[in-house]
Amino acid sequence: MRLHHLEVTAFGPFGDTVRVDFDELGADGLFLLHGQTGAGKTTILDAVAFALYGRVPGARQEGKRLLSDHAAPGTPPKVVLEATIGGRRLRLTRSPEYQRPKLRGTGTTKENAKGTLEWLDGQGQNLTRLDEIGEVVGRLLGMSADQFFQVVLLPQGDFARFLRADTEERGVLLERLFDTGRFATVEEWFAAQRRSEESAISSKKHAVDRVAAQVSAAAGIEAGADADPVGWSRRLVDEARDAADAAGTVLTAATHAASRSETMLQKAREVRQLQDRAAQARTRLAEIDEGREHRDVLEVEHTRAVRAVAVAAADARAAQARTVLEAELGLVDSLSRTVAREPEGAALVGRLSWPDGADDATTLAEAVRSWGADVTRLDELIARDATRRQAHTDLDAARARRVELSTVAREVDERRARLPGEVAQCETRLADLRELAATVPHRVDLLASAREKITASTELGRVRVECAAAADRHEKARRAHLDAREVLADLRERRIAGMAAELASGLAAGDQCPVCGSAEHPALALPADGAVTKADEDAARAIEQRRGRDAETKAAAVVELDRQVQVLAARVGDADHDSLVAALDVAEKAHAEARAAEKAEPAAAQSLSRLRAEGDDLASRAQGLSAELAGLEQRIADDTRRLADLDREIELAIGAETDLRSRRDRLEGLASTANALRDQRASATRAATAAAAAATDAADVAADAGFADLADARSAVRAQHRIDEIGAFLAAAREDRRGAEAILADPAVVAAIAKEPADLPAIEAAHVAAAQARDAAMRTATAADDRAAKVEHYAGALRAEVEQLGPALQRYEELAALAEVVAGRGQNGRKMSLRSYVLAARLEEVALSASVRLRRMSGGRYEFVHEDGAGPRGKRGGLGLDIRDDYTGVVRSAKTLSGGESFLASLALALGLADVVAAESGGLVLDTMFIDEGFGTLDADTLEAVMGVLDELREGGRVVGIVSHVDEMRQRIPSRLHVLRGRNGSTLESIAG
Numbered sequence: 001m002r003l004h005h006l007e008v009t010a011f012g013p014f015g016d017t018v019r020v021d022f023d024e025l026g027a028d029g030l031f032l033l034h035g036q037t038g039a040g041k042t043t044i045l046d047a048v049a050f051a052l053y054g055r056v057p058g059a060r061q062e063g064k065r066l067l068s069d070h071a072a073p074g075t076p077p078k079v080v081l082e083a084t085i086g087g088r089r090l091r092l093t094r095s096p097e098y099q100r101p102k103l104r105g106t107g108t109t110k111e112n113a114k115g116t117l118e119w120l121d122g123q124g125q126n127l128t129r130l131d132e133i134g135e136v137v138g139r140l141l142g143m144s145a146d147q148f149f150q151v152v153l154l155p156q157g158d159f160a161r162f163l164r165a166d167t168e169e170r171g172v173l174l175e176r177l178f179d180t181g182r183f184a185t186v187e188e189w190f191a192a193q194r195r196s197e198e199s200a201i202s203s204k205k206h207a208v209d210r211v212a213a214q215v216s217a218a219a220g221i222e223a224g225a226d227a228d229p230v231g232w233s234r235r236l237v238d239e240a241r242d243a244a245d246a247a248g249t250v251l252t253a254a255t256h257a258a259s260r261s262e263t264m265l266q267k268a269r270e271v272r273q274l275q276d277r278a279a280q281a282r283t284r285l286a287e288i289d290e291g292r293e294h295r296d297v298l299e300v301e302h303t304r305a306v307r308a309v310a311v312a313a314a315d316a317r318a319a320q321a322r323t324v325l326e327a328e329l330g331l332v333d334s335l336s337r338t339v340a341r342e343p344e345g346a347a348l349v350g351r352l353s354w355p356d357g358a359d360d361a362t363t364l365a366e367a368v369r370s371w372g373a374d375v376t377r378l379d380e381l382i383a384r385d386a387t388r389r390q391a392h393t394d395l396d397a398a399r400a401r402r403v404e405l406s407t408v409a410r411e412v413d414e415r416r417a418r419l420p421g422e423v424a425q426c427e428t429r430l431a432d433l434r435e436l437a438a439t440v441p442h443r444v445d446l447l448a449s450a451r452e453k454i455t456a457s458t459e460l461g462r463v464r465v466e467c468a469a470a471a472d473r474h475e476k477a478r479r480a481h482l483d484a485r486e487v488l489a490d491l492r493e494r495r496i497a498g499m500a501a502e503l504a505s506g507l508a509a510g511d512q513c514p515v516c517g518s519a520e521h522p523a524l525a526l527p528a529d530g531a532v533t534k535a536d537e538d539a540a541r542a543i544e545q546r547r548g549r550d551a552e553t554k555a556a557a558v559v560e561l562d563r564q565v566q567v568l569a570a571r572v573g574d575a576d577h578d579s580l581v582a583a584l585d586v587a588e589k590a591h592a593e594a595r596a597a598e599k600a601e602p603a604a605a606q607s608l609s610r611l612r613a614e615g616d617d618l619a620s621r622a623q624g625l626s627a628e629l630a631g632l633e634q635r636i637a638d639d640t641r642r643l644a645d646l647d648r649e650i651e652l653a654i655g656a657e658t659d660l661r662s663r664r665d666r667l668e669g670l671a672s673t674a675n676a677l678r679d680q681r682a683s684a685t686r687a688a689t690a691a692a693a694a695a696t697d698a699a700d701v702a703a704d705a706g707f708a709d710l711a712d713a714r715s716a717v718r719a720q721h722r723i724d725e726i727g728a729f730l731a732a733a734r735e736d737r738r739g740a741e742a743i744l745a746d747p748a749v750v751a752a753i754a755k756e757p758a759d760l761p762a763i764e765a766a767h768v769a770a771a772q773a774r775d776a777a778m779r780t781a782t783a784a785d786d787r788a789a790k791v792e793h794y795a796g797a798l799r800a801e802v803e804q805l806g807p808a809l810q811r812y813e814e815l816a817a818l819a820e821v822v823a824g825r826g827q828n829g830r831k832m833s834l835r836s837y838v839l840a841a842r843l844e845e846v847a848l849s850a851s852v853r854l855r856r857m858s859g860g861r862y863e864f865v866h867e868d869g870a871g872p873r874g875k876r877g878g879l880g881l882d883i884r885d886d887y888t889g890v891v892r893s894a895k896t897l898s899g900g901e902s903f904l905a906s907l908a909l910a911l912g913l914a915d916v917v918a919a920e921s922g923g924l925v926l927d928t929m930f931i932d933e934g935f936g937t938l939d940a941d942t943l944e945a946v947m948g949v950l951d952e953l954r955e956g957g958r959v960v961g962i963v964s965h966v967d968e969m970r971q972r973i974p975s976r977l978h979v980l981r982g983r984n985g986s987t988l989e990s991i992a993g
Helices: 041-053 130-141 145-151 156-164 167-177 181-219 229-244 248-290 292-340 343-350 360-386 388-437 440-497 499-504 534-572 577-654 660-704 710-716 720-745 747-754 760-782 789-822 834-857 899-920 940-953 967-972
Strands: 002-011 014-021 030-035 078-085 088-095 098-101 108-111 114-119 862-867 880-885 890-893 928-931 959-963 976-980 987-991
Touching: 002 041, 014 987, 030 041, 030 967, 041 078, 041 088, 041 130, 041 145, 041 959, 041 976, 078 130, 088 130, 114 130, 181 229, 181 789, 229 789, 248 292, 248 720, 248 747, 248 760, 292 343, 292 660, 292 710, 292 720, 343 360, 343 660, 360 388, 360 577, 360 660, 388 577, 440 534, 440 577, 577 660, 660 710, 720 747, 834 862, 834 899, 834 940, 862 899, 899 928
Parallel strands: 030 959, 030 976, 928 959
Antiparallel strands: 002 014, 002 078, 078 088, 088 114, 098 108, 862 880, 880 890, 976 987
């Protein structure tokens, strides 16, 4: 994707229309977008994002207020972007939703968002629907809006948070950038399969329970099967056999006898073991008591050695400090001898003292400055000496140049004489063009007025015909209404005439007459033929009212058309259509003539400016030639005198030396050595202070540890292995005593000691006899073969059901275990779901790509380390991101980086993520990208490394835009887009490098 042109109108802080030519601005591959805070730097990026996706990044989209407060009322906000995406050149035009003033009345009304997509290569149909535009842009770019905001706009603040985020927050961003939907589908599939298998297993278990109930019923018991249904059924079969076996009683008696004999044997053996333990404990206590004096000596040695550990460490630090001091003093002595070899240096060393006096450093510094000034003066003389031969050559060239300038001056005077006439002719033509061009607005108005009158004349004829037709329709409706009114009046008269019969039809015997009030009705009126009823009158009234409304509607239409005729007639005036056509032809020709003059005016003005500029240039050249000729004369005289002075100055500077270079090198070496001597004396002074402090510290530690002095403490020092050996020996002795005493104090041991030793051979013989009797009874009992047919039948059926359940249960356990692993549980040691595993793989790719740039920008010191272990306290794993410091070899948290280092890491991470997302989007080449703030935290060397990485980014035609307000970036990047903030809104200033 490459951006070409951007046009922004009434958008954000830009009240008027501003334009950005990215082709010109990014011709060098790198440009700077800078300006004051709040001027609108980020709005340029927002405009690019809005043109592509119809939305802006981050929280700014939530405001939904993109219309500029500086725009004139009624001005629609608009963004136009011309770009090449996926090899297709297109133009995107978008207007956001905004509130505009109502055309009539007060207040505002909502204007919906609009957009168009034009194919500038002429292939394909242009689009106006927002959803179709979004689909085409997404397909060409191969990434969503969130991916584009992270990959192309590179917001450093987001990546600084991403760098320090925990695994959950980091996972949220990665899921927005990398589509893991298909892996979520896999997880859901495993979960669904697990539920299906659970249902099948449940059905099979119900079948096992049903057959187990049949086995229980056949055996005559109420209890159901236990955890092993097959073993349970087999036990029931055995019990049925034993119940029918007459030898069961004998087996039971023999078994009890053998058990009793075995218990007696076990108890006798336990008493014997306790008695043996007591004898061993007494022997051990006697051995421990014999070595008491030796242990007391070792106890004293161990205690003093433990207290002397800290003293030994402090003493070692003091010895190390003394060694450092001796080395520093040796270097001071060596440098002093070197300086003293020179006459000037010997005098300097003679004025110094040790320890370092208050004025010694100042004395050395003044000497170094003096010798340095001499070196600088000699460098100037050496350079001037090298230019003496060139000075003679320059003098000859100056004489040749004087001849050349004289010729050019004559040509310039001749051209200056011809130029005024050409300027006068050009001024006359430009004045004529401007006078004619000034009539363009007036002629535009005349042309518009003529066209409006032609349109109004055509419309007037049409409306007059329609008005006549409407008048005819109104007349017919009016007559129809009058006819309906006559019918209604006639029906009313006829109904009134027959009203007596209508009233009589409603009277009953005894009712009062509504006219006379009498309850007697001797002669009721009868209705005549064709009498009118109330329903007839109501129907006629409805027809009359409907036709009246129709007549009123058609009358209103006539009035409206007549009003239109009057308005159009006022616009047309007294002229006929043919004269209006002729007037339009005259207005069009006059307009074309004025437009032609308007177009020709810039070229004429440019020609006049060129002639005037040529005149100014010629005057300047003439003045310059005159000045240069005068300067040459003076230069020739000055150079001759200067060369003589230079020879004398060089002879004085050489003095007793062989040449200038020898004297200069000797003084430079002396100044360097003296400067090193000054630094070394300061270092030796610090070493002396450190040695004294270490010695004092060692004595203090010895006193704190309870020793008489340092020598006493040194005599108590023992190797750590010796201390550990003594401690282990003493602890073992104490543990042995406690163990032996515990054995003798054990109640069971005490009770065993009080007993007589048992006769184990006799007890063992009795147990053997009882066991033999039991075995004989067992052989007799197992010979029985009385089985219950019904129990055996159902036991076999139960075994068959369990055999079917086993493989199904095994398959379910395998599926459940795999589902747990896919979901990040169970045997998944990293606690990573399938989606988390995919995100971890993507993060590893990002870390590898980002490490390449981070090593380059940090001088090979830092690189990213992807941590794929399980997260703490149940959090998902695989999303850890740390930093390896090659200076120390330590892998540490990214939160420990400084501000500038965090910016480097964030920038490298953003670029690495851009590479991975672009690769996943089909290898789309992002020819234009922007990098947000953060360069102000870098020192000069680090900034140089970062600029090297940015230079690599723009290789192959890529354009990189940097958003920064750091002044140094303006000096490094010549191509700049300056956003200027003002009271009436922001403007742009483009500066091409």
